Amino acid sequence: MKKILVSGKVEGVVLKSDNPINFLGTVDKKTGIISDENHDLYKKSIKDTVLVFPSGVGSSVGAYTIYSIKSNESAPLAMICKKWILL
Amino acid sequence: MNLTKEEESALKGEQGEIIQMAYRILVATGEATDAEKLVPIEWAHLSGVNYNTIGDAGEELLSSISKDARVKVKTTLNPMGFDIDNVKNYDLDENFISKQLSIRNSYETMGVIPSFSCIPYEIFDIPKDGTQVAFAESNAAIHANSFDNLKTNKESAFSALASALVGKSPNSSLRKEDSPNITIRMKVKNPNELTYGMLGFFAGKIGDTSVNISGLDAMDKRQTKAMCGGMGTSGTCAKFLFGEGDSDCEKIDFDEKEMQNVHDELNTTEKGDIITLGSPQLGLDEISQLAGKLKGRSFQKRCMVFMPRTVKEQSTKIGYTAELERAGCEILSDCCTCLSPLISKDNVDAVTTNSIKGAFYLKNSNGVGVNLKPLSQIIEDETR
Structure with a gap:
């Protein structure tokens, strides 16, 4: 079932990942670049993308990473995921 | 709603x-x-x-x-x-x-x-x-x-x-009441806290909101905390139910091979420059055990030990703090291994730890190498 959690309208290039993302520690909060070498988006930036990924995982502080990349203008344009996450 | x-x-x-x-x-x-x-x-x-x-x-x-x-x-x-x-x-x-x-x-x-x-x-x-x-x-x-x-x-x-x-x-x-659709069967013999950390990390990757887990022996605090820390790091899952679960649950084994995969993902080196203990932070029981294990021994390299302030105060009264400091430990309260600004790749190449949770963040965020060992092995290898 489709759910819209934060609504808006954007246009951009899809960046698709098959791996879940632990935003804390694996996404640089200034640049939006993924630092986990085991991740399929390793070294890629999620900035200004339409990020499509299975789910967030791991730390509760990932919420602050998302807030930080937004404040630092490195956030994705939109995020689409399969499974609910509390981020 | x-x-x-x-x-x-x-x-x-x-x-x-x-x-x-x-x-x-x-x-x-x-x-x-x-x-x-x-x-x-x-x-x-x-x-x-x-x-x-x-x-x-x-x-x-x-x-x-x-x-x-x-x-x-x-x-x-x-x-x-x-x-x-x-x-x-x-x-x-x-x-x-x-x-x-x-x-x-x-x-x-x-x-x-x-x-x-x-x-x-x-x-x-x-x-x-x-x-x-x-x-x-x-x-x-x-x-x-x-x-x-x-x-x-x-x-x-x-x-x-x-x-x-x-x-x-x-x-x-x-x-609410939940009934997981997955049961993880613990098959690894003689598990220590590192094994339980890896089991948790494995469970977090495959579980959804909760998982059944079977085949566990009695666990001490260090082991239960390691398992919770491991699962919290890798997944969305936030509850273990103990037992086999319903008959229609998918059964997944955690055996030597699955354990090795987690180990290979997080262990990047065979030697650390410093040791960290406490991710999650150590409680009084663990401090007491650590002080006991360190009787007459000293670390040959830096060892950072993380605990809550209340535990540090109790440890100081009982005498554990003095014993740990004598053995070369750096006692730190109010902070933790995870994303510690006190460990930087500018001055540390690799860290030895028994924590799967600590290993994940040290590797990915601090950018340092990680050498995983259970506490017993750390004490055997790193103290005299």
Whole structure:
């Protein structure tokens, strides 16, 4: 079932990942670049993308990473995921 | 979601901007997680304290909302970036220290208990069975649901903060009866805490909101904390149910091969320059055991030992602190291995630890090598 959690309208290039993302520690909060070498988006930036990924995982502080990349203008344009996450 | 008249009014902003923001977070979270209503909570535990993790954006947000926001229920707090008692021994710049103290001040202003601990379940009294709480800090949420008979979502830093300010949390699936569709069968013989950490990490990768787990022997605190920490790091899952589960559950074995895969993912080197113990932070039992194991021995390299301040105070009274310091340990309270600003790749190439949770963040965030060993092996290899 489709759910819209934060609504808006954007246009951009899809960046698709098959791996879940632990935003804390694996996404640089200034640049939006993924630092986990085991991740399929390793070294890629999620900035200004339409990020499509299975789910967030791991730390509760990932919420602050998302807030930080937004404040630092490195956030994705939109995020689409399969499974609910509390981020 | 069904909201009461008062909740609707708060969501419209009739109780001020901050409460409106808190309700927006809780309602969006609730809608996403199929909660039909908000439920009152008795205790919130917040993450998002270490300046290294929340940065300037987080510091500024907290500073701004603390001017008006006050918590409505008992609220405790995760570790910050350093121990003020010995921060001068570490190479931290003034900006870090002042921003961290600003974060501490904001939380205290909001009425949060400055516990700076990721093991609230070990240093505070546990409320009666079935009590609704809202724990961010993934290991604590999993521990609360699995071992303490409490009920919590695997909260995010913001949903827990919103819950603290409102005194309510979405009634999501983890708060209701759940029946996992996966059973993990523990097959590894003679497990130590590192094995349980890897089991948790494995479980987090395949579980959804909860998993059954079978084949466990009696576990001590170090092992249960390692398992909760491991699962919190890799997944969305926030509850272990003990046993085989229903017959139609998918059964998945955790054996030597699965364990090796986790080990290979997180262990990047065979030797560390320093040792860290405490992710999650060590409780008094673990400190007591550590002091016992270190009798007559000394570490041959730096060993950082992380614990809550209350545990440090008790340890000092009993004499454990002196014993650990004699053995060469650096005692740190109020902070933790995870994303510690005290460990930098500028001066450390690799860290030896028994923590899967610590290993994941040391490797990915601190950018240092990780050498995984159980505590018994660390003491055998690294002390004389």
